[in-house]
Amino acid sequence: MRRTELSPATFTDLYELTMAQAYWRSVRTGTATFSLMFRDLPENRGYYVAAGLTDVLDFLEAFEFTDEDIIALDNLSIFDRGFLRFLAELRFEGEVRAVPEGTVCGPESPVLEVTAPVIQAQIVETFLLNQIHVHSLLTTKASRVVHAAQGKTVVDFGARRTQGTDAAEALARASYLAGFAGTSNVQPGARYGIPLFGTMAHSFVESFPTEEEAFRAYAETFPDRTTLLVDTYSTENGLRNAVKIGLGMKKRVQRLNAVRLDSGDLGQLARTARRMLDEAGLGEVQVFASGGLDEFSIDALVSSGAPIDGFGVGTKVGVSADAPALDCAYKLVAYEGRPVMKLSAGKRSLPGAKQVFRKTDADGVLAGDVVGTADEAAPESTRPLLEVVMENGRRVRQEPGLDELRERFREEFARLPERHKALKNPTPYPTSVSTRLKELTERVTAETKEREGLS
């Protein structure tokens, strides 16, 4: 698919490389710490779910400009040959501290910190932001859908509408982590062991002389995993055909899994479907619904008591349609041990390497986070969230598998108060700044202003 095969290291903004050359030329090789955090919560979001760490660590361990990359960079006629020789030898040898994937977090709270020689820490910015952003965006969105579904099955059908194939893979993984039952997308299913789901398309029905013949052909091919899509021509008629097939399967000691509704008034059609199936003695056949669903419409259907057993969600969840981007940043917070910060209007950053301390009440309920300096003692009844996950450019341990992350998320999300999970106008999960970090911020602000001659 690619005209030239460049390595992931070249997925970077040009300025990362020009700054690197300026650092290299100025022989600035000091150690830098960068913090990656989410800032203002979008409308109708009360929390973030941090994710994407596995892909980031894979990237950092493999980070290397190949010979082809160097030739391509040379062809741009921007870079010094000496610098390109330096780049060819460059590897990531730094430290990464991060919260585990699937951690619920609030605004302004670092989810990842990189400490490395400044060029190494800087040059990976674009990729790190891109991946942590897309994984966290989609995990956060999917967690809302799981919450709205109140225990009913939800399946990811988003692959055809995500913004690219990479996003589809992130979506399948993110949504499974957040509690979806599985995905329709074969590639991430096979890669990560995520359960695969699928029904049939309208085209399948249309290609046969009649709907009934199409249903029969499918049921004969997959007697143990048949879901019939009933709305190609008329949902009521489709349901009658499905009942016929379901009864035939039952006679052969097989089982029709489900019927799938994909258009019209899903709540009302689900009631019709349930009644027709039950009256035919097919109480075991489930009703599955899809078509433009998201957490809001699923909430409405579930709250109204619609007899729907499972939901397939696509576009609106796959692009996080109501909040298609999160506000995140990767900020230099220390250089050669000196805490630094921005003073830009409305974009001020907090200086220095940090730790996030999580408070829980006596019942284990999450009670907010305190962002402090990396070296301060944990306040009472808190535990630190940022853990060392990489040293000298190598993982310190294998991350937990996807099923373990999913279970951990389920357990933690259950301890997040409902007010932060509300689909509309949630209370933001609270983050505060420790006294020590406040004092440091004041001191660095004053020193920076003085150095720059600002009043």
Place this chain on the structure above:
Amino acid sequence: MRRTELSPATFTDLYELTMAQAYWRSVRTGTATFSLMFRDLPENRGYYVAAGLTDVLDFLEAFEFTDEDIIALDNLSIFDRGFLRFLAELRFEGEVRAVPEGTVCGPESPVLEVTAPVIQAQIVETFLLNQIHVHSLLTTKASRVVHAAQGKTVVDFGARRTQGTDAAEALARASYLAGFAGTSNVQPGARYGIPLFGTMAHSFVESFPTEEEAFRAYAETFPDRTTLLVDTYSTENGLRNAVKIGLGMKKRVQRLNAVRLDSGDLGQLARTARRMLDEAGLGEVQVFASGGLDEFSIDALVSSGAPIDGFGVGTKVGVSADAPALDCAYKLVAYEGRPVMKLSAGKRSLPGAKQVFRKTDADGVLAGDVVGTADEAAPESTRPLLEVVMENGRRVRQEPGLDELRERFREEFARLPERHKALKNPTPYPTSVSTRLKELTERVTAETKEREGLS
């Protein structure tokens, strides 16, 4: 980065493969035609720009399940071994008709049609929709930004916030096609020859003892391509430092390219910057603005006469924030020469292979499209848009290069009436249905209803 390397053929919804097995088992090998079209326009969109064809044709030419893919599919315990042997031999051998990349189009008008043995045509659906969708989504969004900028330079800074790395590559290409000057993203820059742009990050400034030292180090490294980011601590102070550096460069017969504003009231700060630069005799130094920009804010800045020479756009354009997905579909329209259609509530499709006829008035202004049957004669003053681009699974010719597509788009977009380009509440570019296609639709509707026993 990948735990297992599966081929792009596995980027598919499970149901494409289960349907394929049902077709295979039923020995249904008839030729099918599928139409890919965009349906309802989102709010504030008056047209679509179709794109993504190059990636689609690359995918179809290379389409093949590798041995590793087959093993992975076998491990799912869903598929028949005989079917997997069939899949291992499967290639795409069909015909593709499509509108050229960068074609402006309206709702319901097919932008691509695939005619092939049904399994081949069906199994590629997920990838085709995903890629045509993301490229068209981003090209459409970018075209609005170019329109709003009224000839001023626009550069893609979106790589860190797109939904995945694949989307970032699509964005760089899409936005250049639509008229951006270039991208910050090195990988697509090197791959497609898109001009690369870059400035510096706040972190670079912060890592030096003072802003002035940072500016100096950068200017010394890149005397011919320096843009100074002036808002790290205080924009006015940053501008004073930039003027100092600019004057120094001028003395050395070098040239400071630009200053970059990235926060605050960009219109007002641009006036301040312009005045300070001009008063210092640095009239040649440009003012570049970034920070949360999209077509709406760029329109406001340009309309107010803000002295900004160029814009860097990131998140909001990179995820098409105001319309993060388009409504598109890949529908079976014919099977073994028999036109077919859906009758689902609100989702009825038009049957049969199609052609799109473009009307232009005497001055070459685009006057709307007529969607007709593939075999009808072109109405007067129209030209057909769908061209055969692939036969027997091979391109019939190389597509035009990106620069040629860009020039063609510029030329065509200039002939699209302003009312369709309006940023808010545009008039939709009109699409009508030919008499012949209307008659066919009525006939097939009646036949289908009769066959299915619907009144």
